[in-house]
Amino acid sequence: MIYFDQCSTSFPKAPGVSARVKDFIDGGCLNAGRGSYSAARAAEQLVYETRGLLAALFGFGKARNVIFTGGATQSLNMILKGALKPGDHCVTTAAEHNSVLRPLAQLAKTGVSYDVAVCGPDGCLSISDLKNKIRRNTKMIMATHASNVCGTVLPAGEIGRICEAEGIFFALDAAQTGGVIPLSISSLCADALVFSGHKGLLAAPGVGGFIISDRLLEITEPLISGGTGSFSHSADMPYLAPDKFEAGTLNLAGVAALNESVSFITERGVARLRENENGLFGYFADEIKKIPGVRLAGYDYNNEGAERCAVAALDFINTDNGEAAGILDEKYGIMTRSGLQCAPLMHKALGTFPRGVVRCSFGYKNTRAEVDFFLEALERL
Numbered sequence: 001m002i003y004f005d006q007c008s009t010s011f012p013k014a015p016g017v018s019a020r021v022k023d024f025i026d027g028g029c030l031n032a033g034r035g036s037y038s039a040a041r042a043a044e045q046l047v048y049e050t051r052g053l054l055a056a057l058f059g060f061g062k063a064r065n066v067i068f069t070g071g072a073t074q075s076l077n078m079i080l081k082g083a084l085k086p087g088d089h090c091v092t093t094a095a096e097h098n099s100v101l102r103p104l105a106q107l108a109k110t111g112v113s114y115d116v117a118v119c120g121p122d123g124c125l126s127i128s129d130l131k132n133k134i135r136r137n138t139k140m141i142m143a144t145h146a147s148n149v150c151g152t153v154l155p156a157g158e159i160g161r162i163c164e165a166e167g168i169f170f171a172l173d174a175a176q177t178g179g180v181i182p183l184s185i186s187s188l189c190a191d192a193l194v195f196s197g198h199k200g201l202l203a204a205p206g207v208g209g210f211i212i213s214d215r216l217l218e219i220t221e222p223l224i225s226g227g228t229g230s231f232s233h234s235a236d237m238p239y240l241a242p243d244k245f246e247a248g249t250l251n252l253a254g255v256a257a258l259n260e261s262v263s264f265i266t267e268r269g270v271a272r273l274r275e276n277e278n279g280l281f282g283y284f285a286d287e288i289k290k291i292p293g294v295r296l297a298g299y300d301y302n303n304e305g306a307e308r309c310a311v312a313a314l315d316f317i318n319t320d321n322g323e324a325a326g327i328l329d330e331k332y333g334i335m336t337r338s339g340l341q342c343a344p345l346m347h348k349a350l351g352t353f354p355r356g357v358v359r360c361s362f363g364y365k366n367t368r369a370e371v372d373f374f375l376e377a378l379e380r381l
Contacts, residue, residue, distance in 0.1 A: 086111030150298025151311030207254025
């Protein structure tokens with residue numbers, strides 16, 4: 001088994017994650033903020049500590065503004081649908097996942113308008129087009145940090161500075177880069193950063209969240225209402241973070257997994273963990289040029305120094321991409337992801353719509369030997 005689908009979910013997880021989840025469930029799977037006994041307070045302490053670890057990892061000063069959700073998709077819906085109202089305008093990009101495009105399409109039916117800034121055939125965002133899309137009623141720019149199709153990293157810092165100059169909100173989808181690329185919310189001028197627990201943060205599925213600035217928090221309505229364990233006398237949701245956005249019981253086992261994995265990433269260092277992935281991708285990009293019948297979509301060989309994630313979008317010339325992925329799995333035990341990867345606009349930019357690509361994405365535990373075996377399989381295929 002060779003796993004090259006790290007964009008979908010990381011494998012293996014960080015050392016100790018599964019044991020930490022088991023210990024939590026077996027030893028005291030009790031609710032946080034819902035009991036006056038010591039075990040409930042211990043669960044509350046776990047949540048508090050994990051907020052602090054994430055705030056430090058992403059360069060943010062207020063741990064209470066770290067909000068836990070069921071994952072990045074839920075977080076994006078909460079930000080977009082909570083902040084944008086009829087008459088507002090949003091700018092997004094062609095690199096976005098459907099977890100952004102579909103909520104915006106829903107909001108368009110309620111009187112919210114949006115425009116999509118174009119990306120080139122290398123996946124790079126046109127900053128000039130993004131600027132031209134800004135209107136007088138633009139309230140937010142919502143952008144992914146890296147394409148989940150081809151790994152191109154968008155210039156988040158530049159987008160953030162544009163938003164700051166224009167006085168509009170900047171929300172960053174870091175589902176593909178959290179734990180993979182060093183990030184600082186303050187240096188990116190971001191008002192919200194969305195993270196996924198089960199991808200680059202190497203934790204369990206079913207947990208993620210977002211970090212939100214005070215000014216965006218103030219105008220964002222909670223998408224879900226209910227019990228928070230606080231302000232129980234009021235029929236209104238609390239106005240303070242994190243309670244404003246955390247109705248109901250948290251996925252505490254998932255938070256325990258995050259606590260373990262983020263501690264591991266912090267100890268090892270994001271940049272150090274990334275060295276292996278970058279090295280494997282660079283080697284793979286050089287070698288794939290030698291194999292006829294397949295091209296690396298969304299990669300500019302004239303700009304090899306550009307920042308990117310370790311994601312390769314393979315487009316077979318004479319073989320159906322879905323069939324190629326099936327052969328790689330059945331004959332060679334190599335797991336990849338074929339299709340459109342829930343990002344149709346990026347495929348249109350890359351010229352791979354509607355056939356899609358075979359996406360392979362490398363992680364911190366993948367090896368040169370695995371890549372060599374993959375290259376041999378591609379030659380045979």
